[in-house]
Amino acid sequence: MTDAVERARRILSAAGLGQDDLVTVRPLDGGTYNTVEELVFTDGRRLILKTPPPPQAPALRHEHELLGAEAEFYRGAATVGAPAPHVVVLAHGRLLMTACPGTPWHLASLEEAEQRTLRRELGGLVARLHRVTGPGFGYPSGALGPLAPDWRTAFTAMYDAVLADARRFRAWLPRTVDEVARTAKTAYDALDEVTVPHLVHFDLWQGNILVERDGAPRVGGLIDGERMFWGDPLADFVSLALLGNIEDDPEFLTVYQEDGGQVEFTSTARQRLALYRSYLYLIMLTETVPRAAGDEHVGWVREVVAPQLTAALDELGG
Template sequence: MNGQQRARHALEAAGFPPDSLAGLRPLGGGTYNTVEELVLTDGGRLVLKTPPPPETPVLSYERRLLPGEAEFYRGAATAGVPAPQVVALADGHLLMTACPGTPWHLASPEGTDRKALRRELGGMVARLHRVTGPGFGYPSGTFGPLVPDWRTAFTTMYDAVLADARRYRAWLPRSVDEVARIAKTAYDALDEVTVPCLVHFDLWDGNILVERDGAPRIGGLIDGERMFWGDPLADFVSLALLGDIEQERDFLAGYQEGGGKGEFTSAERQRLALYRSYLYLIMLVETVPRAAGEEHVAWVREAVAPQLTAALDELGG
């Protein structure tokens, strides 16, 4: 099925008239699903996401991501946070509304604009973290049903990416066994988390849209496919990707204004280091099933591997 056929099928399945599609263009930035913008004959715009074929090599957690993405958008709507609205969710696709704006890293806000946007973003993320779920873990069911405690959920997630590293024979700066041993030393800190909160877990600049119609503002938080119910601290890893969230004072000020915490205990810093190691493991291991090019592999080893080592050293220390 080509793009036009896929788009028409999704629109008709959602109840649109057969002649609704006026145009189609691929959207870049995604590394897993196929993402396309659909332009309708009435001038409206929708976004269609389609997962890769079942035989595509993936990481363990990447099965059935679209239901989780739809769940994130529904949660964002209840929190009053701008995000796509779900139009239709089927086994083979997710159809949603389009959000206004340009990805943060392309909009490149500076100076007072950046400070105000980071503060606004902090308030939005705090509102997201007030949305709670029925249990901990990925809602896809990939690792079984949601569980009542965060320690069980997260250690299952962590063990899965370590198993992926072994399965794909991925290069890591430390051995898989050493990573597993160090991570376990911090697992007791997970017991502090008792409420499953809505976590996007992929809020890097490419998934934050900046709208410039008038004063710059956040137009939407997109690509919620990697969401889970868990510790809100986990969101801070991608929000300060390859950096330190404690240096993001404008973001943390907005987060506090929205009801979140802006200071961290030693146990919370342990959890942050654990979540950093989890994300950086994913970024290193996924280069194998993605068949990443030499340039990207070199960047990941140069930029991400030292961050994984630093997070493990922090846990080991």
Template sequence: MADAGERARRILSAAGLGEGDLVTVRSLDGGTYNTVEELVLTDGRRLILKTPPPPETPILRYEHELLPGEAEFYRGAATVDVPAPHVVVLADGRLLMTACPGTPWHLASLEEAEQRTLRRELGGLVARLHRVTGPAFGYPSAATGPLAPDWRTAFTAMYDAVLADARRYRAWLPRPVDEVARTAKAAYDTLDEVTVPRLVHFDLWEGNILVERDGAVRIGGLIDGERMFWGDPLADFVSLALLGNIEDDPEFLTGYQEIGGQVEFTSAARQRLALYRSYLYLIMLVETVPRALGDEDVTWRREVVAPQLTAALDELGG
């Protein structure tokens, strides 16, 4: 594998920038899948380079060809003026983009009033994201199947793929894989209510929301859009309320509805939310095997994430 300097020079060349424009390359923490590096140029610009893992790396099925999807997310965000990185170039499987200002939300030392203000702003930004529509449903990479004309076909293929990963990696789950499959299937009829494929980030936990201070606090960027798909906008509410319930976040919902976001927590909508929660928590448990996570992280997921998966399945079956 090329070293950091060589990777940076190659991508700068692909972007039409001179190799001599590079000042420094610095590895960034926080990524659990791609290699992430900051490139500083002679004119002071900061760019972010993402490089996927080597082909032989064990991964989940949906993780094939993530970076083209991330680029698609940023292009979509730009059309609705949502702060996010801008794509510089996607070449040789690597993504070069601009850096956004700010600090990850969970590291920003925010006062309670600032948290409320930001949640309302975030609601508006997500509502704008959900105005962006796609050509069909599913992952752009077709990792779990080609883009589908209906959401049921796309999402059930996504769900089946993570269950197949659970079997392949013999991942620990709080319930048998076949039981999980049967429970989820009982709620699949509710997916037919979704008729328009919309831009879904699906990883909007606080670590992927940058906060900047320029007098008052504001959101500097929504980052790490690599797990995006075209689907039901309700699915974004899962990571936005990770290990919780978006209905307990009135500031976010107010901001979402002020900008035109439409949400009604009907029985069918809550069933779909439970499906999407179970999907995300399955991913979080199954990925511990190919990621070879340490004992502390595995224990946390079994003690904290697994009960959330069980609760979502109980809701689906209840």
């Protein structure tokens, strides 16, 4: 019996599901941290199994117990009817969930009009997600400590953690860690405007949005919620407009606001957005070291992501 089949049988047993109708276990591409496998059954059912790397594998500080956070995201999404996997069981450090229909957005070969329609649908879905509130601020995994009573405490701990990771892994950054830290601190007062912890996916780039093409394209699922935290809804706009600016996306923003999403691009809101952009781009640059990224990806990150980090820091410093 292969390791993959043994993993599948153990998690199926923990879920109280039969194992005899398991046909195959197939690895899926796209996961950059956890191992992702598809379980196919005789009746055509599909389940998705995610397995974390071994505990001794190098990782960023916040990358611990991510699958528990992912399960929490899916449970939150279910309360507002957002399309996302349903948790079957979280056991033995692994997450078993239902499969969502569709193809990752960036691989779906969409016409421009279809893109606009999907951006409008996505605006409504994200507004729905942001109605979900949590018990405190920060990562629910406890990797950086317990949830905080305020967003400033939580986010500054998150930011300090990725800067500590950059030092620890000696990651290449376009500015020194100390300079990044000094610049970020100038905008921390803007975080005090956030008083309610909302559900934030924080990784809603097109690869984590499935598009179903049964007739007119529609969003089939919001997946890979492992980076979720409780915090400022504005933080989701960073990956939703990855390497860009959400203010250039009227299709999304119009429906987001029509469906109850609260956003006003004040000077302090833009300061917070710049902080969140810099946080994500710091992660993207730093993680290349523990992930042992290849030369091509490292080159892309330095050429494309690093200028975005610099621009965000300049906005903060300005």
